[in-house]
Amino acid sequence: MRVAPRLTLPHGTLPLPTFLPDATQGVVKGLDAVDVEACGIDAVVMNGYHLMQRPGSTTVAALGGLHQMSGWRRPIITDSGGFQAYSLIRANPKSGTLSERGITFQPEGADRKYQLTPEKSIQLQIGYGADVVICLDDPTHVDDPPERQRESVTRTIAWARRCKSEYTRLVAEKRLPPERRPLIFGVIQGGGFNDLRRECAEALLEIGFDGFGFGGWPLDAHGKLLHEIVAYVRALVPAALPLHA
Template sequence: MRIVSPARGILPSMPAHLNALATRHGVLPLPAFLPDATFGTVRAADADDVRTAGVRALVMNTFHLMQKPGSSTVQALGGLHAMTGWNGPIMTDSGGFQAYSLIRRNAKQGRITDQGIVFQPEGAGRKFQLTPEKCIQLQLAYGADIVVCLDDCTHVDDSLAEQHASVRRTIRWALRCKQEFARQLAMRRLDDERPLLFAVVQGGGIPELRRECAEALLEIGFDGYGYGGWPLDTQGTLLTEMLALTRELIPLHLPLHALGVGHPEYVATCARMGYRLFDSALPTRDARHGRLYAFTADPRDPGFRLADRWFHYVYVEDDRYIKADTPISPGCDCYTCTRYSLGYLHHLQAIGETLFYRLATIHNLRFMSTLMGLIAAETTVASAS
């Protein structure tokens, strides 16, 4: 995969205030990778684990949490922060992407109308309805720090008509979200310490629609924006041009989130375009599957650069690691690597021990937070020069 080096000039100079995002639960340094804690936990790891791995914010899921444990339970347990033990910023994804994924896979599971989204997941006894208004109400009730507008997601290969409809609906829903957000803030007297509100730019692979969507959302006015839609093509390659265009459409002083981007190479690529927030279940899922992330050299080495082959996978089940008395990644300072050898992790994985999931998850998350630091350092150098 092509890696764009900062010397080649694609990296924009980032305005200083975009190096951090102020939220109700503390300042979030940027760039930031937000692991997916869909159901209120990063799988296999608890709040302390995630914090220790250098993670500063999490993404949870409005749609999944309304089913399990249910919004009244989240509230009974004191909101997402109290319930999960996570005291940093929480972004709650709107559920638009999940609706799209589920309904695309099986049209019987729900439908999307101008009014909103209705799901009836297979096996679930009840229906779940998400309107733009309800989506905002839920996120505020959960205590989210970054609230995301309900959007109408598409695949890049969907028809022009579908992309048109998606953009039209996404803009209308964003407006309804903004209005409901204002109503809720007034009602809840949250004006002084309000969460941030992000909107999502749709438009598939059609530049004119991306532009139309971005401009309309900017006119409504949000605290941040996200790149919406699946960010990879059917071959799994990053939609670099469309991502770059969308970044150009959103002024640099506004934070832009590459929703669903989590592959380390893609994160680095998007960060260089100016994306400042990332979220994905990929690093933690890879961890549970024994695909561990390693830098090819110690990243604390002054000569280390995010160029050429800067990272590789360690497949923990490989027999070569049976007696490996080394950490996963050279010089890694994560909880796992400072305590346990690769050989022990191989053993834990081989016996199907769930402790392996935890230790691997902590490592991959630490890799991602280290990567964020390396990108930040690179950006600072480029901006200063």
């Protein structure tokens, strides 16, 4: 009999595949942690980009981390915030910039600019107490031209190396034993170009991650899921490693 795959995380075991509700700023809208748990949900996704702004990393730390703040006892996956910053800048180029260093952005109505580097993204996510942290990446839309997809892959690989280096440093500095160590996922970019997706996946596999994310916008211009591309990316990742999409 085939045994279903499972992820063993600091705050519990996560059966796969699983559905992860979006608890952007620490809560699933309209529900509290007790309600979500009663629905049989095993884990939630929270967003590093939004948490950095509100309530802010200092407040999260003062409240004892995301689990204490939210009242959620099960695993938490944190998104790096790269996709949200990308969406913001794509909608309004004046709101921010991307460079080899990282992402600088100023949300509408905000009185300050935010700087998100690969190192800071990992520092924030580990500081939040996440069970799975995700590397900062440079997302694209599937319809972006080849030169933009190439730039994205090159930058995503470079940032992944920096994320992994910072992750390794922090795990050692905090002396986290295996049972308390969060997993780290890389993100596979490349848009609709199979050769770029493969190049990105091979580079990330060489760096070494516990799992991977499907990078970029997963819908076409008509709002339909890009089944073939998602399936192709899944095939690039060894079956023993999870893929988040």
